[in-house]
Amino acid sequence: MKFNFTYLRIFSSVILLFSAFLLASGQPKEDPKQLEKEISKAGNNTQKVELLIRLSDYYLTKEGEIKSDIDKANQLRQEAQKLSNSLDYKLGNGKLMLLDAQITREKGESKMAQKKTNEALSYAIKNNLSVLPDIYRELCAYEGYEEEDFRKKIKYLELAIPLYKKYKFFKKKGDALKDLGDYYSIIGENQKSLELLENAVNVYKSIGFKELQGVYTLISGNYGILQNSQLSLQYALLAEKTAEDVDDKSYQWCTIYNHLGLAYYDVLKYTQAFANFEKSLDIAIKHKNISDINVLTYNLASLYCQQKDYRNALRTLKRTEKTYPPTDEETKIRQLFMFTICYSLLKQPHKAEPYFNELLKKYKESDVGLYYKLNGIIIYLQNAGRVEETYAYLDKFREFAKKSNRLILYSQIELLAYQSDHASKKYESAIKHLKQHQVFRDSLFNMEKLKHSEALELQFETEKKDKNIKLLTHQRKLQEAKIQNERVIRYVFIGSLLALVLFLAILYNSFRIKKKKNKELELKRKQIDEQNEQLKKLLAEKEWLLKEIHHRVKNNLQIVISLLNTQSAYLDNEDALMAIQNSQHRMHAMSLIHQKLYQSDNLSMIDMSWYMYELINYIRECYSSENKIKFTVNAEKVFLDVAQAVPMGLIINEAVINTTKYAFPDDKKGEVTVSFKNTGNDDYELIISDNGVGLPAGFDMDATESLGMNLMRGLTDQLDGNFSIENNNGLKITIIFRKNTEIEAHEK
Template sequence: MRLSIHILFISLVFSFASAFAQTVSSLEQMRQKLALSKQDTAKAVLLIDLGRYYLNKPGELAKDMDSALLFSRQAKQLSLALDYDAGVGRSILLDGQVYRERGDRDLAWKTNEKALAFLVAHKMPYETGEAYRSAAAFFSVDDDDNLHKKIAYTEKAVALIGQAGNSLELAYTLQDLGDYYQINEEISKSISALEKALEVYKAVGYKQIQGVTNLLGYVYHLNGENMLALKYGLLAVKVAEEVHDDGMQLCTIYHRLAITYYVLKNYQLAFVYYTKAEAIAEKYKDAGAIQEIKFNLALLLKKLDNPKKALAELNGLVKRYPPTKKDQLITTNFLFANIYMDLKQYPRARYYIDSLDRLGKKFPAEVGRNTTLNKAPIRYFFETGQYRKAYKYLRLNDSITVLNHMHNARMENELYWSRTDSALGKYASALAHYKLYKTVSDSNKNEALRKQLNELQLQFDVEHKDQHIAMLTQQSQLQENRIRIESIYRKVFIGGLIILFSFLGLVYNRYLLKTRSNAIMEKKQSKINNQNELLRKLLQEKEWLVKEIHHRVKNNLQIVISLLNTQSAYLENEDALDAIKNSQHRMQTMSLIHQKLYQSENLSTIDMAVYIRELVAYLSDSFSSDKNVVMDLKVSAVKLDVSQAVPLGLILNEAISNSIKYAFKETKMGRIDIFLKPANDGRYLLCVTDNGPGLPEGFDPYNTGSLGMSLMQGLSQQLDGEFLLENKNGLRVCVTFKAIEFDNLENDIS
């Protein structure tokens, strides 16, 4: 979904080195130069500059176009008289640009072709590149054929302008090409072109790089590299505000930065920058920009669980600015469909799903490259239980995301595919797609981490180099001052040369001692810094590896759970099925522990309040029943070592599972109370209580063949705790234990 404002950086005014004078010279200054100039090539260049001045003058007045043509023809006549081929070609090219500005497209195209033929014949690479760039401006980006022609002409322009060695014009053209590539969803090519453009801009000292950095950040966002997108988006804002750029380009910069914050789930900052972008778009009354921003605001409100407000925003936008273009129609129907699905109004959502299908038939080229046409139908057919109908759109999305390296979209598609297969009982296929989902997810995280580390290292190297240069500069200045002072002393105290030389010798000796001492101290400090840096890197690598281990353990447990689920489909024995189900619950209990560890900054302790809530939610969802069982949690803020969290979680799993399965056989309503709180002497008390009939008379909990009861007793011993079962208005299972004291490694290091 192209949720951005495509401001194409098309510089239709092509100039060579001397022509850039018009950016700093007034019209009067150029006229004065013209009056004093001789009949030579410099005058021909100045005439073309004046023609371009009137071509680009705001207002598009007919008299300005007449003036542009007048100067162009004078330049052509002079160039012919001087046999100045470059001037002839440039004047013909300027004529074509004036015709196009007047709206005479056919004459403009023929004139541009004439200029191109002349420049090619006379082997002028830079001017030929200008002509190709001018030809690209005749084609729009609204359909594939025109876009492909625009790209082809711009690629030729890049090659020729690069060959001619005009760095700044090459950067402009690379920037345009990068923009066209991203519109055509050729993301890797777009990144390559834009990075080259930025490199050239910096090499020539060009300051106004907000356009290329903004576009580069947006393309990185499309590629799923959101940290790089944020880096370049913030840089674009900084540069734009420094150069006081307050036009529609700043609107685009704010808008794209808001999109990046939205993807990074920083919804507060996303809302701030959407609001800034909307204010600029309203100021310039740019309907297209307002539409795009409002679309994204609706998405933000939907994400903030406020679909009614999102629907109101969208209805107001459609009423004020009815969508007419292809992308607007697709986006509008996509948003309406998803918002109505959020509101559970599936009949209304179906209307927009059908509209998306009709748009796909109307614009067949979009079906093979636009994931927006497929994402809403996939969700609709999945949520309405029409699973088989979702496969058509899943397959289309798969080919698009793989072909265009759209990693985030592919992750979402594989997850939906796995859920759809699972709903239809295709467990092997579901597992395969889930593995693909995890593979893409892990690949994204590892690649993002690698790029982030590389960028941090680069920033460190640059800062270190700058500090070193500053230190050398300072030392050089000190030395220059010292020499100047010595020179003054020599001139003033000529008679005391002996004393002066003695003094200078003493100063020089002290300088050598100080320099030697500083060198030793710097060497020692450098060694200490290197050791500290090595220790920091080793600690980071250790933490990353431990997190990765927990992540892998959690993934392996999930795979075993899925395998057990697949195996259960082939069993009919209720006891066997029940045993597999219990095993799945126990493994999920341990899996949650490892998930919490790799998601947490602290790798040794578990926040039991959060963990118990998620475990209870999982168990509640896992037992399908017609009984209404209410679970009340009263859990204190307790952090436990992982060696205690695992057995405690397994005890909770067994106690809650037994209560759900056995405590409410005679009633359709029940209650389970779960609490964990501090007891006396630094001990903690965990209890699970239900209001069922309790244990039967004569039941000996310590002499039973029940695996669950044996597990709870054994795990209590592992905790060095006391295990208690008692009938108290139902069954009450309690464990009293003492928490292990642990050291906070981060505090020790700091």
């Protein structure tokens, strides 16, 4: 069992999209700011009425359905109406009656809008106004989408077109011809549609109107239905190119991509068809146009079915089934039809059955979507093993085809009849139906192709005669100019040849010079690379040597500390022992710095927060003062070079050791605080304070011979800093100095 999905084009290509075409073929684009300026300058005359009508129409037809735009359009209409009444301007009154009806329709009040349009029609006929054809065109908006509705629309437009011609409204005439061609296509008179659309193109071109993509799309659709796939694709591509040339950014792209997909579908280029259908569907989803989403979903599903990929067809249908359910009856029927045939052709009648039952129910209710109902019912019955029941529906299908009088339907009926006879083993009858199906299909293609080829031949012969007349008229002038042209061409050729030789010589010389310079640059680059490698090696050796020096200095200091420790074992003098111990502490303070430097990647800078913490811990352990004295270190993460880190470490060592030894006599408990912080820019402050007994009364710092005090002052001078001491509820030593930034600047 099979179903020929190619024939579904006749139903899917004509549904998209009246709104897009109307947007593309409306009034010329207006500049609202310019109109407002002209209105402000105009006096209270008919010119101002016309300007107000144009500005109102701009807001009414502005893309998007924004209430404020409709309100603005109505406000401008009322202003124009008041002025027009005062001037007794009949044409203005007629235009404003039509505008009032259009605004009412845009608000969703269709019945009231239709009543106002009929009132405008009576007024225009009575006063013989040039707005009459616009009113006829507006009346089309109130008809439905059945065949008789489209025939009413056709009558309105056939009344409007001669009037547009009479009043020389050529742009509007082109728009009306295009819409009329669209309507004839929908009722199946495709050849008539093509004639009207070609007339529309001629009218548009005569006034220099370039936005012809909508017309080309409709022409493509007609050729597709007439099975002229090459011309269908040609015009679909022309529509795409035209839209790109005029920089079209409207919703009309949805229609263009859809027709491109259908055209590629007809020439069996399914990859391109899929791509264009998907692009069209994306636009429809972006604008939440439910009717178009359902049409494009149907087209994509049909394309999958054409390739017998029924599972992907079902996936496509389910993609929009819940999010964008169909709103009109025919689209609902078409969706039921696709689910029915997909599950049927997948040999899953139990899944197809609910859709079939719903389709059968709707078949009994009305004739809407009869084509889809009959096709779906027959295909389900064929695949469910109920072939005998199909013959009654085939008879109904033949009655439907007689009313529509389309060969494409007869071809489809014969294909379905062949499948039923073949399943019933009526082979002789099946062969007859298959042959008749082929005859109808060939007749459909050949008859329409013959008509179109005759029209093309006539057009070609006419153009050929016109061209021959022009050729004969200009033949003498061409012969006279021929010799002169040949001479000019000869001179131009010789001159061009010489210029080319000269250019090649210059190009070759430039190439040689450039090649030579490239060699020189390459040689210099190699030399620079070699020098860089040598510098890297020297830098690595320098870093290794610095680490080795710091390591050895630290080791030598440790050896000296050990020697002093050994020497102290042979001394009984308390002062000598104290001097050796103090020296050991000072050397350890310096040793810590060199230890940190050879262990880190930075060989020139020391982290003072780490260093102060380690040094205080060492002093606390040496004097076993954990329980007696509480040490607090508040140090910011500051990096100092060795020249400043060593004296600062020795200062902290001297101050803290002296505090530990003398500030808290008789096992008195206390607290020692060491802080180091930045005070602005590169200025830093070191404070060592305690809450001990402080200095004795009358202590003169300048007259003292204390080694520790003199050592701290001397080390402060090395830092180029200021040394101060405060004796108040304990001792507070403050040292302020500027950080040396030469090494950091050099590294940057």
